[in-house]
Amino acid sequence: MTLSVGSPVAGRVVSLTEVPDPVFAQAMVGPGIAVEPDRVAADVVSPVDGTIVTLHPHAFVVATESGAGVLVHLGIDTVKRKGEGFTLHVVKGETVRAGQAVVSWDPAEVEAAGFSPICPVVALDAPADSLGEFSEGATVAVGDQLFSWQR
Amino acid sequence: MADEKAEKILAALGGASNIIEIEPCITRLRCELEDGSVVDEKALKALGAHGVMRQGNVVQVIVGPEADTIASDIEDLL
Numbered sequence: 001m002t003l004s005v006g007s008p009v010a011g012r013v014v015s016l017t018e019v020p021d022p023v024f025a026q027a028m029v030g031p032g033i034a035v036e037p038d039r040v041a042a043d044v045v046s047p048v049d050g051t052i053v054t055l056h057p058h059a060f061v062v063a064t065e066s067g068a069g070v071l072v073h074l075g076i077d078t079v080k081r082k083g084e085g086f087t088l089h090v091v092k093g094e095t096v097r098a099g100q101a102v103v104s105w106d107p108a109e110v111e112a113a114g115f116s117p118i119c120p121v122v123a124l125d126a127p128a129d130s131l132g133e134f135s136e137g138a139t140v141a142v143g144d145q146l147f148s149w150q151r
Numbered sequence: 152m153a154d155e156k157a158e159k160i161l162a163a164l165g166g167a168s169n170i171i172e173i174e175p176c177i178t179r180l181r182c183e184l185e186d187g188s189v190v191d192e193k194a195l196k197a198l199g200a201h202g203v204m205r206q207g208n209v210v211q212v213i214v215g216p217e218a219d220t221i222a223s224d225i226e227d228l229l
Contacts, residue, residue, distance in 0.1 A: 023202065026202070069216060079174070079181075
């Protein structure tokens with residue numbers, strides 16, 4: 001089956017290699033793409049239907065029923081914000097629909113604090129050739145497809 | 152089994168006495184160590200780490216999404 005992975009944020013889609021963090025740029029935890037978010041306060045939504053299996057203020061993983069894990073990371077090194085500026089709308093273990101608000105944040109505030117607000121969206125442990133239809137270079141709204149994942 | 156993995160990771164990081172702080176961040180363990188030079192990168196990779204990044208005594212071990220679980224298993228051993 002093909003899983004469509006939607007954008008958790010509005011912005012401009014760029015290659016994962018543009019993320020200023022080697023873990024993401026070198027796809028160490030899986031292939032994917034990144035979104036340079038619009039610099040306005042916004043809700044971050046789930047990219048797929050599934051369950052919130054990992055939840056931090058600045059990052060989360062949604063696992064689909066078939067076990068596909070999609071990681072959304074809000075900015076780089078933002079763990080150092082200790083949750084400041086992030087408002088969670090779900091709890092760990094909660095079932096979510098694609099497009100459902102998970103957390104609110106303000107990319108402009110993150111940037112002003114000295115962090116890159118870029119958002120890597122990663123297909124955890126996926127073979128690189130299982131992803132396709134990348135929307136790299138596109139300007140996306142929340143929920144627009146970022147890539148498809150053959151499973 | 153999981154605890155055994157945590158034990159081995161702890162050993163590869165130089166043991167409990169070398170740990171100042173371990174903080175999980177979704178895909179990685181951020182480890183602040185007394186001495187970063189003693190870290191056994193080969194052992195960490197053999198234990199399934201996708202990568203190890205060193206910046207002096209701050210060593211990040213990329214373990215994937217189970218980072219939270221591993222970190223709390225290691226905390227239990229400290």
